[in-house]
Amino acid sequence: MGVSWREAKVSDKKYLFEEWWEQCKRTRTMPQHLAEFRWLFDKVAYAEPLRILEIGTEKGGTLFFWSQLLCVVEDSVLVSVDLGDPHTILDLESFPKQPIVIHGNSHDPKVLAQVVKYQPFDFLLIDGDHSYAGVKADYKDYSPLVKPGGLIAFHDIGLVGSVRRFWRQLRGNKQEMCKLMGMGLITK
Ligand SMILES: C[S@@+](CC[C@H](N)C(=O)[O-])C[C@H]1O[C@@H](n2cnc3c(N)ncnc32)[C@H](O)[C@@H]1O
Secondary structure (H helix, E strand, C coil): CCECCCCCCHHHHHHCHHHHHHHHHHHCCCCCCHHHHHHHHHHHHHCCCCEEEEECCCCCHHHHHHHHHHCCECCCEEEEEECCCHHHCCCHHHCCCCCEEEECCCCCHHHHHHHHCCCCEEEEEECCCCCHHHHHHHHHHHHHHEEEEEEEEEECCCCCCHHHHHHHHCCCEEEEECCCCCEEEEEC
16 A cells, blocks of 8 residues: 655665665666666655656666655556567566556657656656667657656766767756766756
């Protein structure tokens, strides 16, 4: 039975981070760098989101954490989009909050139309198409679905290349944590 964020203790959820990390490593590929992802997770948890959207599910590493975070609150919504068929690669039964998994190309207007139904989001993770045009298009199409004051994260801003280039051009209230691949976070 879920409760409101007022009743749920964010500190308790942080405490379980290590446990979830171990569980995640055992059950699926987790492409994130521990320190970078912990940095992001703590900021997202602190913002007490109710609706999370992720572009780029892969094997459900980050999605598993959003599921853990949202399972304690009532009326939360978790949406993830991927080109691949996530139903064949995710052990969804281990997710405490069942995500809405959309199979398709984030740049396809039909996929965007499906996602729009679940807006507004408190947090968006852009971790799908890593080309310059792809990241730019995901930001243009999906950032309007995030509430004012909401958070938008980009993975791989630290690597030389496309995401880094787009991140550097982006203007606004930006924070970053770069140990390996790099995580960028902008407040809308
Ligand atoms: C780096 S992985 C995501 C990792 C995941 N967020 C995690 O940390 O566990 C990138 C994923 O984005 C997906 N992808 C790439 N281009 C995409 C697009 N245009 N639309 C939707 N998904 C895309 C790929 O299929 C891949 O599974």
